[in-house]
Amino acid sequence: MAKNDFKPFATGKGANVTSQPDWEALPALLSGFTAGKASSAQVNKALRQASFIAAALAQYTASKSGQDVLDDGDLSGFIAKMSAAFGKDFQTLDATLTALAGLATGADKLPYFTGNDTAGQTDLTSVGRDIIGKAS
Structure with missing residues (x-):
């Protein structure tokens, strides 16, 4: 278990x-x-108040990153460990999902890809819905 020097x-x-x-x-x-x-x-x-938050953040960082969080004044080292810890709980940003998220949603709209990690949107007609809904 990683060590945490910061105590509340x-x-x-x-x-x-x-x-x-x-x-x-x-x-x-x-x-x-x-x-x-x-x-x-x-x-x-x-x-x-200050030590409680510092201790909680340090413990989270130590637990998630598996690295010791020492009272050594190494701010850039702590930030690197904290980034590693956050990476355990959050997915990195994905360009494809970001492109899709940038589209406005609405009725009868169909997203499609215009290139690598770029998306567009077109109208989906009733004929288009019928074609998509066909089993074969």
Whole structure:
């Protein structure tokens, strides 16, 4: 199992953090804390929010990529690992599907390919529908 050095802070039951309603009403949320003005619960809340997301993203990256996510300051290395992790859950963009997705859909329309990974659309008449529907 890949290692993740990033851990969430103050996530235990009864952690010393400001409540969410108080946090959202805090004037310092927009301006930041000034000297001598932040309680430990407020500072802990800020640290928890940042570390929680960082830890979750790092764990996802480690789990999906199978590579260690280390606290080594290597931002480009982490981005490469994160890209590898996302590649495990999402299909890469396909030019053929993108061409089809670019067509406007509508009644009696038939998509067709005009070239490699390019598509067009034509009207489908009742005669055309009858031909397509024939078994032989």
